[in-house]
Amino acid sequence: MRLDFRLLGPVEVVGESGQVVDLGSRKQRAVLALLLAHAPRVVPLDQIIDFLWREEPPSSATGTLQAYIFQIRKALEPGRSPRTPARVLRTLPPGYLLDIDPAQIDAHRFLTALEEAQAALAAGHPEEAERLLNPALAAWRGEPYADLPDEEYLRPAVAHLTEARLAAVTTRAEARLALGRAGEVAVEVERLLESAPYREGLWSLLIRALYADRRQADALAAYQRCRTLLDEELGLLPSPELRALEQAVLRQEEAPTTRPVATLPVLPEPGPALPRLVGRAPHLRRLHDRIADAARGSGGVLLVGGEAGIGKTTLAEAAADLAAEQGFTTVWSRCAEDAPAFWPWIQALRRLDPDSAERLAAPGKAADPDAARFLLHDAVARALERKATDQPIMIVLEDAHWADAATLKLLTFLGADLHRVPLLVLVTVRHDPAPQARIDAFAELARQRGTERLTVGPLTAADVAAYLDGRDERLREHVGVLHDRTGGNPFYLGELLRLAASTRSADIAALPVPDGVRDVIAQRVSRLPEDTQALLRAASVVGREVGADVLASAAGIDAARLLLLLEPAVATGLLVEVDGGWDHSFSHALVQETLYGELTRLQRAQLHGRIGAAIESLGGGDPDRISVLAHHFAQAARVGHGERAVSYAVKAAEQAAAGLAYDEAVRYWELALACLGPAGTPQRCRLLIELGRARRLTGDVIGARAPLDEAVDLGTRLGEDAAVIEAASVFGGVTLWNWRSYGSTDPRMIAVLEDQLARLPADDLARRAELLGTLAVELYYGERTDGLALATEAVELARRTGDPLLLAQTLNNYVIAAWSPDTDAERFTAAAEILTLPGLPRLTEVISRLHRMQGLMQDGELADYDAELARCLRLTAELRIPEIAAQVNYAASGRATLQGDRAEARRLSALATEWYRRTSLWGPDVIELISDFYAGWTAGDRDSGLLGTLVSRAGDPSDRLVRPTAILAALESGDPALARELVARWGVEIPRDWTWQFVAWQWGLIAARLGQPDPEAMLGVLLPVAGQIATLGTGCVSWGSIHEAVAELYAATGDLTRARDHATAAAATHRRLAIPHLERRSQALLDRLSR
């Protein structure tokens, strides 16, 4: 049995059990009556308050109303748990509605019966009309809303129903007259006329009834009574129809005309017009097209960007509707500042492929983290592809400006292939200032095929006018003011209109000028009951999504009270109820941000502490909650929650690292350190080491050094030798290049390493090997010459341990520490040996191959070089580690330069530099500069336009690598005087490090053309390596056979015979290497030398 609502008499509700429900106090019943009068439409909260308190509501009106709503709900659904949403009296912004079938209201049933009866009578079925109206009229228990006579807002409804009753009685009388019961009708109509004497319809009915009852004299007398009454009381004559009826009686017509039964006027429908998506037609068209493309198998990523409140989510919702029409499955997810790594993907995948979601949430430990991350990303991509094959999918990923690095990396990985999958990822992102890492991630994403940016801009004044269509007409004259005030921001516009509505002001211009949308929101919040405001502020600390359990626990109140207090916020649209549960979320991020912004720092800290404690008590062991707990306790660290903050930050960092989300791990290690404070403790030492290691993994070399240096210092002071060794050994980890800036050493670190070595037990081979290898690398740019011996010893010790990973590390240390022209063969062998070791991480493999590639290029083994390069490019796509991606692309650029493809060389050089700039390693600009110069020189540019930049950079001692290139550029641009000046300024320096061969070759060219340095001396330097290809580092730049430079030097010294020999050798080398443009160049040199 359903609830039965009765208002044909005192307001009454009969419950599902058949009992009359206690509806409480008079005002409470008035609220119900108001909702009944409008059911099933929404009645705005402000309107309810206006009606109840007639323009003079007390300050507690909203809170009072909430209490009434609460009680009515309890009365209507007594068995409902506070955790389940109300089904009958529902909250729907901007107010409330009774979500009932109109047939549950007696008045509605009555009106329906009347309508049907009138139709039956008109169709000639008077018995049917009477059958319908008898029970309908019997349902009346008195005046409508009889117990609420003073409620003015009910008067229209009361008048309407009263009129309907009269119509029903009249219709029934007509039906009875038609059935031949004239006498009965006459008696009834006489009675009706007592209360409605001026109704000419009743007089007509009476006259006809009397006439039909063969009482024509009484009929005429009735007419006279009516006439007298109208004349004496109102000064009116009877209507023409009544006069015609009198004449019909006088003429004794067979059946005087029965007047058609008047239909009731329809009450106007109240309620506001629904909002429309204005000003977004082009966006909707584009969305439609992209969705159609995706349905055909051509998906991608749509980056919907704009300022806060501009309507990105509204557009996403419209896209979801469009997608649904085309048979898509749409899943929603949202990024949050304090969520675990991959959180939005986990949310989405839990609906699409729970197994993949669980795998993302807990990927497990991995020996080779980089390979594991690639496989994880690949598994997710394949799972989504499989799902999309069954049915096209749209994933909405909201608020990507708060996305963690792991989420963005996965998005970038997926985005690469979506152009051939029926899967569309719609990403909303705020156009706010963002960290460089995030900007870089979006830039990379935007370059992918299938990715498109869709910017949502402000509404125009015409759009605002269209937005107001169907609303209060008085607002339309304020279109200009509204547009100016809000800047065309839809959210701001909506909030301003709501504020105007709640203050019952249509004069927008008269509203106090808010500073911005936050001020508007603050004003709206201030109109709520104060305890609701207090709870909302606490909720803002929880976050955008407000778990009711957490909030109730933090506030120390029960579920029922929580919902009661949050009701006004829901009714006014500041909070929305989350489907399926009793949780809430802020209707917009700006609402949450405004409330949070109103708190002082101390208040925030205290609330974060309460929220953290509440979450902890509700299940802090849940892995999904660890990052959230870290966030809250970190914010509350200074009010006594420091210890818990550190503990959870550490757990979150470990969780992130285990999940291969290294950037997130860095963030949490930093958080743990910040919460721990500056005091020098073993715990701080440990955290510093972890931070350094994590930053190293992300390629932030400079950033890694600072905490590791501090850990070394602190460990030394505390006597924590193990910690010192561990921190120092991170510097000795597998790497491509020396960490240090070109030419720099750290005497302090060298002293620490030597001190640790001196105190290390002799039988601790593993640590000794690590320390020796690290020390050897640290000594590279210094004056000491024992680095090579130390590196050799480290390798031998590592062999004795039998640990392949340690051996790989020390061999790598050797490759770096021994990098000079004297050890090319040994280094090549060491790099080759690394590649034979079992269980090699992918990162180590790439680095070792790059080291091998240097040797292959120098020796002109281009086929092998190209094979290694191809392998490295594939691995780079999997690893996506910035420093590796940079160097591999530099190697590819150098190869393109060698081949004479200038455009390709420049493209790859720019790509490499972009990757390089994401690290903090020394040298991205320098390498790019040198690479660009030689790419231009390859194409025959004598004036590359880079001379000024080269000279400027070369002035910095840490960039002295550029000096010979700058001098060559001066020569090529036809300015030998400048070249001489630069030689005099900088001197000639050819350090025997990793740059030796390339620098020496350049000085050889300079000497041949300028006569400085001494060409004979340069011949002595270059002859031993004449058979090599000029190469910088691991292949950033490659130029061709050094025989050419030697030929030019011999020519400069006058020995043309030897010069021609070497030019011939150069040409032969280039021919063998199948590099035609270099062969032509060598041949041209030979021809010149032969003249």
Added chain:
Amino acid sequence: MLLREVPARAGSPGAALLADALAGSSARCRLYVLSDLAAAPDAPPLAAALVEIEGHGAILVRASVGTPRTGLRARLFTDLRAELRACGVRTFKYESDAELEYDAPDVQWCEQEL
């Protein structure tokens, strides 16, 4: 600030504000405290009220504020009335603004329909 109900016994938050009234209170009494959510969790409540409820009626036994602050008493009463309304209470008796004892013979009682 937020009003919440706490156990009506000695040792509860706010009990110190109403100690003697709590001692003689009946089982039908409820203790409400007004606390600052943004203060430390162990901070004492700002105000407290002891209310006796029978059927649809409620009587204020005692109300007290910790540290005098403008508007605090009014806030206590506003929130208390809202809370009682939500519990189905229809009439609320409380002493007038004059500071008189609960059981004084000439106490000025106000009765409000909620």
